[in-house]
Amino acid sequence: MEFGLSQDQLLLDDSVRKYLSSEVSIDAVRKIASGEQSDSDIWRGLADMGLAGIIIPEAHGGAELGMLDAVAIAEAMGYAACPGPFLSTAVMSAHLLNHSGATDPLAGMASGDYRVGIAFSDFVGSRKGAVTESASKLSGQSLYALDASADAYLVALADGRTFMVESEHLDRTLLTTIDTTRSVCELNFDQTPACLVTDDAQLVRDTLYRGRAIQAADTLGAAQYMLDQAVAYSLDRKQFNRAIGSFQAVKHMCAEMASQLEPCRAFVWYAGHAFDEAAEDAAATACHAKAHLSEVGQFVAKTSTEVHGGMGFTDLVGLHYWFKRIGFNRQLLGSPEAVRHEVAVMQGLCGD
Numbered sequence: 552m553e554f555g556l557s558q559d560q561l562l563l564d565d566s567v568r569k570y571l572s573s574e575v576s577i578d579a580v581r582k583i584a585s586g587e588q589s590d591s592d593i594w595r596g597l598a599d600m601g602l603a604g605i606i607i608p609e610a611h612g613g614a615e616l617g618m619l620d621a622v623a624i625a626e627a628m629g630y631a632a633c634p635g636p637f638l639s640t641a642v643m644s645a646h647l648l649n650h651s652g653a654t655d656p657l658a659g660m661a662s663g664d665y666r667v668g669i670a671f672s673d674f675v676g677s678r679k680g681a682v683t684e685s686a687s688k689l690s691g692q693s694l695y696a697l698d699a700s701a702d703a704y705l706v707a708l709a710d711g712r713t714f715m716v717e718s719e720h721l722d723r724t725l726l727t728t729i730d731t732t733r734s735v736c737e738l739n740f741d742q743t744p745a746c747l748v749t750d751d752a753q754l755v756r757d758t759l760y761r762g763r764a765i766q767a768a769d770t771l772g773a774a775q776y777m778l779d780q781a782v783a784y785s786l787d788r789k790q791f792n793r794a795i796g797s798f799q800a801v802k803h804m805c806a807e808m809a810s811q812l813e814p815c816r817a818f819v820w821y822a823g824h825a826f827d828e829a830a831e832d833a834a835a836t837a838c839h840a841k842a843h844l845s846e847v848g849q850f851v852a853k854t855s856t857e858v859h860g861g862m863g864f865t866d867l868v869g870l871h872y873w874f875k876r877i878g879f880n881r882q883l884l885g886s887p888e889a890v891r892h893e894v895a896v897m898q899g900l901c902g903d
Contacts, residue, residue, distance in 0.1 A: 554817060554824075556623060564623045570600060571631035577869045583634045584731035584872065589700065590634035597635060598663025607645050611657035618761060622768040622823030629772025632872045634732045638765050639669045639697035644705055647713065647758045651749035656703070656715075668701030669762070670738055673709045674755055675885055682708055682740060687747065689714060689740035695883070699725045699734035706738070706745065711752025714745035730879035732872055760837040762884050764822040767840040770848040770880045771812070771819050773873045777855035778808045780870065784859050795858075804858055808851045815840075815847055838894045842887040848877040 556564065574596055582588045597603060605621050607613025614620075621642055628637055640660055644667035648656060659665030670693040673681045682691035689706065696704055704721075707713045722739040749755070782805050785796030795801050822840040825833040852874045856863035863870050881887065895901045 554821070556619070556820070560620055560623055563620060564627055566600070567602070567624055567627045568630070570596065571627060571633055575631045575633050577872075580632050580634065580732060580872055581866075581869070590636075590734075591700070593633065594635045594666075595663055597633075597637070598661075602637070603641050603663045604645070604657075604661025605641055606649075607657050607661045608649065611649075611654055612661035613645070613657065617823070618764065618826035619820060619823035622764060622819060625765045625768035626772040626775075626819070629769035629774075629876070630776045632732050632773065632776070632876055636666050636668070636698040636701065638733075638762060638769070639701070640666045642765050643669050643697075643758050643762045646761055647705060647754060648748065650754055650757075651713075651751070653715070653748045665703075666698055666701045667715075668696050668698035668704040668736075670696035670704045670706040671755075671759060671762075671884065672696070674707035674711065675759070676889070682706060684708060684712065684714065684745070687714075687745055688742045689716065689745045690742055691740055693738040693740070695726065695728075695735045696723070696738050697733075697735060699723065699736035704738060705748060706740075707755050711755045712750045713748045713755055715748050716740070716743060716745045720744055728879055729875040732876055733879075756834070759884060760834045761826060763841040763890065764819070764826070764837040766880045766884060767815075767822060767837070767844040768819050770841075770844040770877050771815055773877050773880075774808075774812055774815075774844075774848045774851040777851055777870060777873050777877075778805070778812060780868075781805060781808065781855040781858040784862070788860075801858060804854050808854050811847050812851055815844055818843065835894050835897060838885075838890045838897075841885070842890045842894075845881040845887040849881060852877045 575593060583590050601614045602624055604613030605616050609615045645660060656665055656667060660667060672694045682689050682693050693706055701718060703715055703717045705713055705715055721743050724737045726735050726737055728735055785801050786794050788795045818840050822836045825836045856870055862868050896903050
């Protein structure tokens with residue numbers, strides 16, 4: 552049995568990668584990471600290609616494609632360390648709003664004119680200072696909300712009730728994380744008016760699982776970039792009049808990275824495919840894919856940097872953007888340990 556992307560998906564992947572290679576250069580990533588410019592121009596270009604509405608129904612201006620298509624796009628974006636709200640607006644928010652029946656924002660999201668961030672910290676793990684609701688007003692604090700430039704946020708409470716809050720009504724503070732290619736912020740609510748979107752905790756969980764599948768794909772792309780850079784550097788860098796790639800130790804490092812990373816591709820693709828065609832496998836596969844890619848990505852990031860030697864830590868090479876992106880993906884929306892425990896509980900292998 553052959554499992555892979557269809558011809559249409561391969562063409563989509565190729566067009567996305569060509570756009571990213573020409574428009575999202577390392578210099579563009581540096582400027583956005585340093586705060587010299589925003590990610591709005593890049594997001595506008597992606598939206599013009601139809602990627603902002605990748606899973607949004609055609610009736611609302613979207614492409615109405617599947618999760619496997621979104622996963623392929625996420626992998627390409629990870630490879631380019633592409634900034635922007637693809638995870639939050641194009642996938643998680645689009646899915647939750649569409650399936651909750653709150654479809655009014657979808658047209659603006661599909662066109663790239665309206666960005667909806669995700670604030671799921673309370674739902675992912677309970678903590679002090681959690682957001683509470685009274686009479687359709689929110690109080691409390693939500694940490695690590697995705698997309699500090701969003702026009703609105705979907706705020707999930709610990710019990711699964713999810714509210715939409717316009718950015719103009721809340722106080723938000725940009726948070727500094729190791730990953731400067733994507734922004735997160737702290738949302739503070741003080742009797743802030745909010746609109747209930749859904750009280751279906753299962754829908755919120757499904758949205759979370761989809762986000763984890765996208766993260767796994769993003770890490771896969773970022774790790775592949777670091778591996779490719781390590782191989783290219785090993786063939787170019789010479790020591791004792793020989794390319795360091797000819798040394799057995801370096802060969803083994805590159806081979807081990809490739810041997811660990813390559814099987815992950817089918818794993819991640821199946822995670823996307825499961826949401827479209829094998830719903831009974833989707834949740835567990837997405838969680839396992841995120842957890843496993845977190846570990847493999849960390850290994851590839853570390854080993855690729857070591858192949859580069861001291862150059863690997865310089866801004867001139869720029870590997871640190873991918874290194875830190877992989878590290879942030881590891882913790883965002885649940886650490887590998889937390890996600891594996893969640894799946895074990897889901898499958899009845901241990902208690903909550």
